[in-house]
Amino acid sequence: MSTHLARFGLSPPKFRALVELHMAGDRGLNQSELSRKLKVSRANITGLIDRMEKDGLVTRELHPTDKRAFHVALSERAEGMVNAFLPAHNDFVHRAMSGLEYSEKETLIALLGKMKKGFDEL
Numbered sequence: 439m440s441t442h443l444a445r446f447g448l449s450p451p452k453f454r455a456l457v458e459l460h461m462a463g464d465r466g467l468n469q470s471e472l473s474r475k476l477k478v479s480r481a482n483i484t485g486l487i488d489r490m491e492k493d494g495l496v497t498r499e500l501h502p503t504d505k506r507a508f509h510v511a512l513s514e515r516a517e518g519m520v521n522a523f524l525p526a527h528n529d530f531v532h533r534a535m536s537g538l539e540y541s542e543k544e545t546l547i548a549l550l551g552k553m554k555k556g557f558d559e560l
Contacts, residue, residue, distance in 0.1 A: 442530050446523045451486055459512045460520045466511030468501055477557065
């Protein structure tokens with residue numbers, strides 16, 4: 439997976455952050471929301487956002503109602519990247535799962551859903 443993402447110049451944490459911010463749409467996320475979604479500490483999310491901002495992938499502004507928090511959104515450059523790499527990534531995942539029977543895919547999806555729920559409750 440890391441090799442696949444490296445073709446786009448992305449580390450797994452940057453990829454996950456870009457996807458979460460893309461899914462949030464124009465509203466973006468505040469840093470603590472992104473930290474919770476990625477299951478990383480505040481220190482780690484600050485470092486990740488610092489690097490992504492330096493790379494021109496995100497914009498970071500003071501939160502409009504909470505001056506202690508920052509609001510993070512994708513830059514135009516990052517939106518273009520996401521739109522370019524998501525189809526290739528989806529194809530990669532499809533090919534990786536091509537050896538599974540339909541019933542196995544259903545079981546895998548159900549198990550991963552249970553795991554996600556467990557992680558969300560941590």
